[in-house]
Amino acid sequence: MLDLDDIQYILLNRAPARAGRYEFLSFHSAAAGRAWLSAMLEQVQSVAAMRASIADEKRWVTLAFTWHGLRALGVDEASLATFPEEFRQGMAARAAILGDTGANHPDHWVGDLTRPELHAIVLLFTRDVADRARYQEEHAGTRADFPDTELLSAIDVEAIPPFDYAHDHFGYRDQLTNPAIEGSGDEPTPGSGGLLKPGEFILGYPDELGPPASLPQPELLARNGSYMAYRRLQEHVGKFRDFLAEHGETPAEQELLAAKLMGRWRSGAPLVLAPDKDDPALGADPQRNNDFNYAQADPHGYAVPLGAHIRRVNPRDAAASMNRHRMIRRGATYGPHLPDDAPEDGQERGVAAFLLCASLIRQFEFAQNVWINDKNFHELGNERDPIVGTQDGTLEFKIPTRPIRRRITGLPAFTTVRGGAYFFIPGLKALHWLAAGG
């Protein structure tokens, strides 16, 4: 059974939020860190508490820590050594593996995220911007009570118009696919791959291979915890729109090209099920919008190019051990909306995303290193993920078309990594244990 009273809500639920803020903290002393954590504890909701209060709740808080943060809170060296190497090293040290090179390199990241002094993240989600301001002030007050805690940086996130569905700055409908976890109460939607063993995402439970193995110690700290990769990905909306205009003559051709890059129409309708024409009702219908596969339904990529974003990050029936590489996705857009008819204004906007999993190296890093950035994925030869792959203008994107495929060369980078970090997101008992000094 899943311990829904102990697992932080964000692992199994999305808050009904239109605004939020992530704060990145440093503790100058273990005592200050623990005192601050004690003061924050009552705001952190378990899955069960969140579900019970969702109708009335106005804000949702998640706490997570870097490896240096666990040390800063006083976790002893013997315990710290039991955490996996990639987590101990941190995201910036893994840049070559993740494809964070060139403009994406950690040297260019913002927000002090690469410093070992980055210890904790506070994720605040609220129903609206007004609430955010209120709770942001409350959190500032708590920090002020413990002057040895320091705010390194923060980022505000907000939904962008139109507000009736979740989407990113490029206009793609998002939050359609979620792994459904055994014991969570969630039912998988048709086609999305069945219930997954909880140990793929939450420490201390059986995973797709069997009973839990090699947990960090002590078990009290590890149990019901998870790892969280943070990615601040800037979206170059002007460049993206220019690209569509350059390679598509009519608005319809541009829409189709946008769909080919993603594997879904911007409405969310999957290309496998709607290959020629958009079908917004299909995109919005969870009973139908994941009910497809690739190897069987579209082996040559005539509907979804082999290198399209969603065909790379979840190849479905076209990959081995698929269930060992799934991730839970959370996050939101940041920065101002760029209206359809407005020129690029040079302001930073993008998605501030979290990928949650039980093993960063096997899930998140695998997705980055192999699925997103392997130039020869699916024998493509000279491609990377057109949305999030490391692009330097020398790669291409191939669109299988009868009789002859279309090949777009010199693909620009539509996104740039602006920051990132690895966090451990403890269960509630573990948070109490940390606050009490272990």
Add this chain to the structure above:
Amino acid sequence: MAIPEGGFFPDDVEYGRYGPIFPKTPACYGFTIVAKIIPGREEVFREHGRTLEKAIKEQPHLLAPLQLHYLRWVLFEIEGATYFMYQGIFDTDFDKYTEDAVDLFSQSGISTVFENLEGFPADWKTNPAAFVEFVRAHHRPSFLEYGEYPYVSADEIKKSLRVKFLLSDILDQMQ
């Protein structure tokens, strides 16, 4: 392609999740693992050969996820001790699909004959890092590799054969 000592071109090393990646050559990616076997286990190796043969008969695409060209299993002796050489030619560097390979061998009941090698980690099924470390420690990089059809992937070869068969089919229809 002549390869520097150590197996890497120092100015052009790509990093995988478990460390630097051995370069692609005209003979694609691959490894040559040489390790001493636990004395007296020769017959286990030969039995493994029969098990794997049977598994492939039942499931011809069992090893497809590994993106292989060839695998060769060899036993040989040096000064009374038996050694095992395992040579694989792949289209992808081994590092990328390590966990998938480990999963494949732990689930399909064929396990791995590596368990009969000296120093192989007992927890290999749940500890891919230890598995990789063993492989890396026992891999002998080539100093020279050649390919008669350089850089061609197994998939391209299979596609070409399909085209050839289709063509001969078409020609049959014209008789």
